[in-house]
Amino acid sequence: MIRTVLFWKIFCPGQKNFRQGFAKLKYRWLQSSRLKMSRYSLFCVYEKEDGDSLSIKSMTSCSIPEHLLTQLFLNALTSPIDEMISFNNLSGKLLCFRPSWINKDKENFIWGMQCLEVKVGNDMCVKLVAHRMTALALKKQMKFEKRKLQDYPQYEFSYNNNTLKRVSNENKNRRENFIIKPVDGERGSITFFDFTNYETFSCTKMGVLYDIFNALHDEFGKYIHVKFKEYNIDKVLEYKRTSLELYKDVVKKEILNSGINIVDVIQSETSEDYLQDVADEIKKIIPEVKCSVGKRLSKKKFNVRYIHDKSFYLDSEIDAHQENMENYVVQHITVENFKHQSSAAVYNILKELVIKKDIANGKITLVDWSKYGYKSDWLFGVVAEGVYYFMTIHPDGLFKIEALKRNLFTMTEYDKYMDYFGLNEENKNEYRGVIGLIKDADGNINLIKDTNMYSMPDYTAMGDILKNVASEGRFPGKDVVTWLRAVMNITDKIKVQAELDIVIPHIDVNTEYTKSDIMGLFKGIATKKEVVRYVFENTGSMLYSYLRGEEERREYLSGNIDINYFDYDDTYAKYSVGEIGNGMKYTIERASVVREIQAVEGGKLIFKKLLPLMGVEFVRYGMLTVVPFPFKYLREYIVKKEQL
Numbered sequence: 001m002i003r004t005v006l007f008w009k010i011f012c013p014g015q016k017n018f019r020q021g022f023a024k025l026k027y028r029w030l031q032s033s034r035l036k037m038s039r040y041s042l043f044c045v046y047e048k049e050d051g052d053s054l055s056i057k058s059m060t061s062c063s064i065p066e067h068l069l070t071q072l073f074l075n076a077l078t079s080p081i082d083e084m085i086s087f088n089n090l091s092g093k094l095l096c097f098r099p100s101w102i103n104k105d106k107e108n109f110i111w112g113m114q115c116l117e118v119k120v121g122n123d124m125c126v127k128l129v130a131h132r133m134t135a136l137a138l139k140k141q142m143k144f145e146k147r148k149l150q151d152y153p154q155y156e157f158s159y160n161n162n163t164l165k166r167v168s169n170e171n172k173n174r175r176e177n178f179i180i181k182p183v184d185g186e187r188g189s190i191t192f193f194d195f196t197n198y199e200t201f202s203c204t205k206m207g208v209l210y211d212i213f214n215a216l217h218d219e220f221g222k223y224i225h226v227k228f229k230e231y232n233i234d235k236v237l238e239y240k241r242t243s244l245e246l247y248k249d250v251v252k253k254e255i256l257n258s259g260i261n262i263v264d265v266i267q268s269e270t271s272e273d274y275l276q277d278v279a280d281e282i283k284k285i286i287p288e289v290k291c292s293v294g295k296r297l298s299k300k301k302f303n304v305r306y307i308h309d310k311s312f313y314l315d316s317e318i319d320a321h322q323e324n325m326e327n328y329v330v331q332h333i334t335v336e337n338f339k340h341q342s343s344a345a346v347y348n349i350l351k352e353l354v355i356k357k358d359i360a361n362g363k364i365t366l367v368d369w370s371k372y373g374y375k376s377d378w379l380f381g382v383v384a385e386g387v388y389y390f391m392t393i394h395p396d397g398l399f400k401i402e403a404l405k406r407n408l409f410t411m412t413e414y415d416k417y418m419d420y421f422g423l424n425e426e427n428k429n430e431y432r433g434v435i436g437l438i439k440d441a442d443g444n445i446n447l448i449k450d451t452n453m454y455s456m457p458d459y460t461a462m463g464d465i466l467k468n469v470a471s472e473g474r475f476p477g478k479d480v481v482t483w484l485r486a487v488m489n490i491t492d493k494i495k496v497q498a499e500l501d502i503v504i505p506h507i508d509v510n511t512e513y514t515k516s517d518i519m520g521l522f523k524g525i526a527t528k529k530e531v532v533r534y535v536f537e538n539t540g541s542m543l544y545s546y547l548r549g550e551e552e553r554r555e556y557l558s559g560n561i562d563i564n565y566f567d568y569d570d571t572y573a574k575y576s577v578g579e580i581g582n583g584m585k586y587t588i589e590r591a592s593v594v595r596e597i598q599a600v601e602g603g604k605l606i607f608k609k610l611l612p613l614m615g616v617e618f619v620r621y622g623m624l625t626v627v628p629f630p631f632k633y634l635r636e637y638i639v640k641k642e643q644l
Contacts, residue, residue, distance in 0.1 A: 067120045073224050074118060077215050079163065084202070085211050088164045091153050094118045095131070096208050099162060101190075109176070110157055111135050112183075116190055116208050125452040128205045128591075130188035133164075137175040141183040152179040193560070193588040195462055195547050198470035205591075206456065210463040228456065231574075237563040237611050239580055239624070244617045247351070247366050252286050254302075254354045254365070258329075259290035261301040265320055266308070266335060275306055278333070278340045285347055297328045302353040309336040322642075329356045352636075359637050362399055367629075369397030372612055376441035380630045383421045384638050390414060391634050399630075401637050420447055420600060435595075436631055438610065444603035448627060453594035455559035455576040462556050468542035469515070475541075477509040480518060487534045496527045515543045553581050560592050563611055563624065573597040573605050577614055577626045593626060 061069055075089040088095045094117065101114040112134040119127045134142065139149060154167040154177040167177050182188065194200040194207075201207045213226055260282055262275050272293065279291045290301075297303050307320040312335075321332065331352045339345050354366050380391045386405065393399040404414055417439070422431040436448040481504060488500040503521050507513075518535075522528050532543045546552060553561055561581035567573045578592040597607040613628035625632065 065122065067122045067124055070120045070124075070224070070226075073216060073220050074120070074212065077212065077219060079161070080211065080215055085208065086162045086164070087212070087215070088115075090155060090164060090166065095164065096212065097164075098203055098208075100203055109135075109137075110178075111138060112178070114188055114190055115180075116205060118208070118212060121452055123452055126209075127452065128190075128209065130190040130205075131180050132182035132186060132188040133178040133180055134183055135175060136173065136177050136179065138183050142181055143184050149179075152181060154179055191587060191589055192591045193457055193459070194586055195457075195466060195545070196586040197545075198463075198466040200586075201463060201466050206459040207463065210459050213460075231566055233558070233564050234566040235564075235608060235611065236558075237565075237615055239562060239615050241580055241617075244580065244615065244624075247616065248347075250366055251347075251350050251354050254357065255286050255289050255350055258357075259301045260292070260350075261298040261303050262291065262293045263297055263303055263305045264293060264295060266306050267295075271306060274340070278304070278306075278346070281340050281343065281346045282350070285343060285350070297325065297330065299327060302350075302357070303328055303330040304349060304353075305330050305332050307332055307334060309334045312336070326640075329353055329360060331356065355633065355636055356640070359401075359633060359640065362401075364393070364397040364399060364630075364633070367616060369393065370395065374609075378441075378610075378630075379417075379437075379439040380628070380634060381417055381437035381439075382435070382631060382634050382638075383418070387638075388414065388418050388421070389634050389638060390417070391630055391637075393630060399633075401634065403641060417445070420445070433596075436627060438607065438628070440606050440609075442604075444606045445600050446603070446605060446607045447598045447600060448607075449596040449598060451574075451594050451596050453574075454591035455564070455578060455594060456591070457560050457588075458556045462547060465542055465545050465547070468536075468540075469545045471541075473515055473541055474512040475514075475518070477507050477511045477513060480513050481507050481509060483535055483538070484531065486538075487530050490534070491530050493526055493530070495524060496530050499524050499527045515541075519544050548584065548586070553584070557581070557584075560588055563614055565608055565611055567605060570605070571599050573607060575607070575611070577624050580617070580624060595626070 064072075071094070074094050075092070077087045077094070079085065079087045084100075085096060085098050088097070095115045096118060097113055097115040102110055103112045104110045112132060115131050115133055117127070117129040117131055119129065121127060133155070136154070142149075154172055155164045156167050156171065156174075156177055157164055164178070167174075171177070191204045192206065194204045202211070216224065216226055260279070262279055264271050264275055275293045279293060282291050283289060297305070303325075305320075310319070310321055313319040313321065331349045333340075333349060351366070358365055374393075374395050376395065378393050380393070382389050388404045388406075389401060390404070391399055391401045402414075404412070404418075406415070406418060417437055420431050420437055421434050431447065433449045433451070434447045435450055437445065438448070439445045484500050484504050484507070488497055488504070491497060499522060507521070518531070519528060522531065528544065529546060532546065536542050547556060557578075558564070559576060560578040561584060562579075563575065563577050565573065565575040574594055574596050576592045576594045579588055597605060599605045610628045613630065614625050616625055616629050
């Protein structure tokens with residue numbers, strides 16, 4: 001039988017489809033699928049697992065929840081023999097790793113490794129969670145606060161087949177055993193996607209998913225079929241980096257008008273020299289700025305305050321983060337985290353100072369609010385620690401922020417807005433996951449909700465291309481000549497014809513050519529693309545991958561670049577914010593989270609009007625913001641209030 005579960009597939013208008021990757025899966029399985037065990041195997045299980053507490057039940061696939069059945073198939077996968085990846089079913093989890101993720105020394109002792117957990121949630125969303133496995137030899141560098149060391153399952157590594165397994169009781173607590181926990185200050189981290197080449201692609205989350213689903217279809221294709229659902233995109237906002245950097249002129253103007261005062265709270269032997277380096281970096285960005293290093297805050301200048309990270313003050317009565325700085329514009333940098341050698345990091349503190357000045361003055365200046373063409377007020381709301389914050393922005397960019405708590409004796413217009421944040425017992429399930437509220441002048445209210453979904457590139461097609469390019473191949477010179485002559489006859493590009501006319505006579509028909517040899521024959525990109533296209537269409541062999549062009553971006557990466565929005569119906573919509581497509585690099589470090597918009601109380605969907613408010617990069621330097629930027633102002637206001 002065929003059962004269809006919710007899936008994601010998105011089509012961009014006038015473009016080819018792209019995948020949204022929160023794995024909504026479609027299945028084809030046998031109506032009855034039973035676990036079969038020999039009597040001896042069953043006896044061994046009873047002995048190992050304590051037969052008195054073990055029961056075995058025969059079940060059909062239809063009686064097992066779809067997400068559990070899917071996970072069972074994934075956990076049963078056998079590691080591919082010809083691929084450098086290991087699938088490990090450990091304690092009911094599918095953990096995957098590659099040899100390149102292993103951290104070992106010259107003596108071949110493994111200190112730790114990255115691994116990727118592939119988990120299917122009960123909403124049929126696939127979660128790709130990076131973990132850090134660490135050898136017990138480093139246990140003194142770990143913090144065991146929530147769980148004790150003895151509560152962690154221990155694993156051992158087998159060099160014979162590059163797999164992990166649970167440690168037997170007699171081998172527990174050896175220094176070479178692993179637990180799923182990083183040393184203090186580290187965390188599991190695996191790049192989401194990299195299409196530089198097949199090797200880098202394979203070491204990303206999408207590369208692992210590519211191998212897993214290929215293995216799943218090869219091994220269990222008769223029982224299960226996995227696919228991602230796709231949706232049509234209603235609106236796409238594309239941006240070029242130059243237009244996104246206009247705010248830098250505002251930052252420069254504000255910094256020049258006010259100047260910078262760097263305050264040394266640390267007062268160490270090296271802090272003065274370090275802060276002078278910070279001042280020099282600021283002057284590299286804005287040479288004319290007046291920048292000084294001192295010991296006191298200035299009310300006239302922007303202040304950069306050098307302190308420790310929050311964790312440093314946990315056991316101290318004094319916390320430099322909590323000191324009252326109400327009448328000052330202050331941005332903190334910390335000993336532990338700030339990298340002054342990074343121009344992006346330095347520019348970020350300058351931008352943050354301008355935002356803090358805007359909050360103090362109650363007017364948005366970092367961008368020209370009037371250019372958005374809003375003719376009436378907008379309301380933005382969030383909740384933090386039981387306090388509700390509402391920001392009303394007028395058409396001229398002036399704004400007012402109010403911090404409110406519920407009052408049983410005084411009702412205001414804001415009380416009904418508070419209910420939408422799910423803290424009210426009567427409707428907490430209906431409004432679960434709300435991270436923000438917006439309201440227009442007509443009273444339409446839209447809620448922004450988190451989901452477990454994220455956008456995915458067409459990783460299958462791109463993986464196939466990169467794998468094809470990586471495959472070895474040697475081609476007779478006479479075949480190469482035949483291909484180039486065919487391209488010369490087909491193309492209407494004069495420059496391509498001219499280059500081929502020069503190259504062909506120099507090809508040795510008695511020599512074999514590799515893919516890189518063939519690509520090295522040409523200088524012109526247009527010629528290379530024409531040759532690559534012809535050879536692939538006529539031989540199936542891909543000489544090189546061109547995946548960064550505008551056409552390729554739209555075909556393979558639509559869900560992961562720029563701003564994408566679509567309506568579900570009159571009440572619900574979804575959107576995702578990806579990389580800036582124009583001039584993007586080969587690497588996408590993080591997945592693009594998909595968020596849901598809900599119109600309430602019979603109101604209209606109005607969020608589409610606010611999409612341009614995410615077309616700024618100053619919230620996360622070099623990246624588009626994932627929510628309208630006024631929420632950034634609200635968050636900064638909340639931080640400031642907490643310090644008072």
